[in-house]
């Protein structure tokens with residue numbers, strides 16, 4: 001599997017686990033506010049490619065962390081685009097580590113196999129907007145029916161999961177938040193993330209506005225009508 005980077009240790013990204021993070025290059029979405037354009041745009045990925053980490057190097061690193069790490073987080077970009085993602089997850093599991101997959105949910109067939117074959121111990125899926133707005137936000141390759149399928153897969157699965165949404169004033173008016181809340185009926189955990197201005201994928205996102213702390217709390221309360229556990233992630 002292509003590995004564009006490794007974070008050797010995190011206490012925050014895999015609930016109740018000490019983990020490392022593996023980043024995969026490439027994404028099928030083009031969210032204007034994306035903070036990782038270097039992992040998304042093909043021309044930027046090409047520049048970084050000489051620095052990619054061979055899989056053998058990663059597994060040697062992992063072997064040396066047997067006593068220090070509980071798990072491995074696989075994130076992107078969009079990891080489900082990697083044709084050998086499932087093999088990679090299996091190798092990590094065979095070494096005795098727990099696995100967490102971060103996904104945008106656009107490839108439910110891959111997610112289903114990862115769940116059915118016991119290759120993931122935790123999944124975090126982005127819910128970026130209402131189904132009607134998905135292509136406006138994430139670009140033409142976003143497939144609203146695939147997103148809906150992934151959401152339902154995770155709701156029904158015994159594998160622990162969370163949904164997470166980065167919300168901001170320009171993209172999330174009340175009508176969109178209302179549709180998102182309906183989409184998430186039956187979800188157990190939703191993390192709301194405040195948009196942070198900074199490096200972004202598209203110039204127009206430089207002028208986007210985050211919600212205030214007070215507005216974030218009001219929106220969290222709104223979602224609590226449909227999702228029991230709503231947490232604002234700073």
Ligand code: SF4
Pocket residue numbers: 027028029030031033034035036040076077078104
């Ligand atoms: S799904 Fe959107 S925010 Fe996530 S890596 Fe892809 S373009 Fe960036």
